[in-house]
Amino acid sequence: MLLQKVERNMAIFGYARVSTRGQGLASQLTDLKAAGCGNIYKEKASGAGDVLVVTRLDRLARSTRDLLNIVDAGRQGRRELQVSQGHLG
Numbered sequence: 001m002l003l004q005k006v007e008r009n010m011a012i013f014g015y016a017r018v019s020t021r022g023q024g025l026a027s028q029l030t031d032l033k034a035a036g037c038g039n040i041y042k043e044k045a046s047g048a049g050d051v052l053v054v055t056r057l058d059r060l061a062r063s064t065r066d067l068l069n070i071v072d073a074g075r076q077g078r079r080e081l082q083v084s085q086g087h088l089g
Contacts, residue, residue: 014040053082
């Protein structure tokens with residue numbers, strides 16, 4: 001019985017994304033709401049690269065190697081990393 005209580009009090013997040021502005025999110029939003037998602041993050045791609053913002057680098061990676069791998073993977077996918085104390089391109 002306790003497990004059921006905990007599950008009901010948990011926040012359920014959903015993520016809906018389309019790759020072009022001409023596409024719609026409606027069917028994804030319907031499915032996510034039916035799955036119980038109370039908070040849904042919606043994204044429509046703009047054609048530009050994405051930006052990941054972190055407060056500090058130690059919140060993103062546990063080691064220098066992890067950080068370098070994340071930055072390298074991001075650059076290959078036209079993604080940019082921003083740190084609140086500065087900017088890494």
